[in-house]
Amino acid sequence: MVKIRKTLIAANWKMHKTVGEAANFVKDFLPQVVGVAEVDMVICPPFTCLPYLSAGLKDSCVQLGAQNVFWARQGAYTGEISTAMLQDLGCSYIIVGHSERRHIIGENDLIINRKLKAISEAGMVPILCVGETLPEREQNQAREVVRLQLEQGLKGVAAPELVVAYEPVWAIGTGINANPADAQEMTGFIREYLAILYDKTWAEGIRILYGGSVKPENIAQFVAQPDVDGALVGGASLDAHDFARIVRLNSNA
Numbered sequence: 001m002v003k004i005r006k007t008l009i010a011a012n013w014k015m016h017k018t019v020g021e022a023a024n025f026v027k028d029f030l031p032q033v034v035g036v037a038e039v040d041m042v043i044c045p046p047f048t049c050l051p052y053l054s055a056g057l058k059d060s061c062v063q064l065g066a067q068n069v070f071w072a073r074q075g076a077y078t079g080e081i082s083t084a085m086l087q088d089l090g091c092s093y094i095i096v097g098h099s100e101r102r103h104i105i106g107e108n109d110l111i112i113n114r115k116l117k118a119i120s121e122a123g124m125v126p127i128l129c130v131g132e133t134l135p136e137r138e139q140n141q142a143r144e145v146v147r148l149q150l151e152q153g154l155k156g157v158a159a160p161e162l163v164v165a166y167e168p169v170w171a172i173g174t175g176i177n178a179n180p181a182d183a184q185e186m187t188g189f190i191r192e193y194l195a196i197l198y199d200k201t202w203a204e205g206i207r208i209l210y211g212g213s214v215k216p217e218n219i220a221q222f223v224a225q226p227d228v229d230g231a232l233v234g235g236a237s238l239d240a241h242d243f244a245r246i247v248r249l250n251s252n253a
């Protein structure tokens with residue numbers, strides 16, 4: 001199957017790795033992905049590793065992303081980080097609406113919408129995470145939950161470049177990945193709904209990722225789905241060898 005959209009594999013390190021650990025990762029990882037041109041790679045480390053990675057990944061084909069951002073460009077917002085600060089460090093992507101921020105920190109769709117507007121105004125690329133909880137799936141509400149997250153999150157957002165990550169909450173960090181056919185069903189639905197919200201041709205070009213217990217052993221089954229254009233990888237992105245195998249879509253190495 002030939003896909004029109006280039007595969008994107010993004011690492012979400014979450015609250016892991018000191019600068020020294022990030023340096024070791026880069027040293028191990030980069031030689032393993034030399035010559036990988038058919039996949040776009042992004043690493044989203046904690047803020048504290050961004051300056052180091054900005055320099056360490058400079059001449060590589062790996063792009064840099066952030067795990068969070070605040071919506072104002074500057075001001076009295078103790079503890080927050082702006083799009084301008086992230087751009088200054090060479091970040092192109094920003095994860096927004098991750099389920100850990102929704103469920104642990106309490107971020108709602110209004111906050112997510114403000115962040116998406118700020119990212120779009122800055123010309124950066126949001127990776128908007130959406131996904132249902134297990135009770136919501138069991139009650140057949142997965143589509144409606146995801147539809148509402150998209151509708152409310154993207155309200156009034158001009159998103160020339162957008163990445164959506166479908167991450168069922170019950171699959172994140174649990175070792176229980178979604179069935180690839182279910183991931184296709186949901187990513188296909190997301191693309192159809194984006195076509196309604198925006199435009200069909202634009203929606204055809206948008207990359208939609210799957211996230212939730214992606215491993216070297218299952219990545220190929222996900223990207224084989226017509227509407228799954230890559231993955232957002234948490235736990236398995238912390239190990240340079242495993243992440244390189246995922247980027248190579250290779251379960252055997």
Ligand code: PGA
Nearest residue numbers: 172173212213233234235
């Ligand atoms: P996981 O996390 O790969 O550890 O399940 C995915 C994510 O939270 O983006």
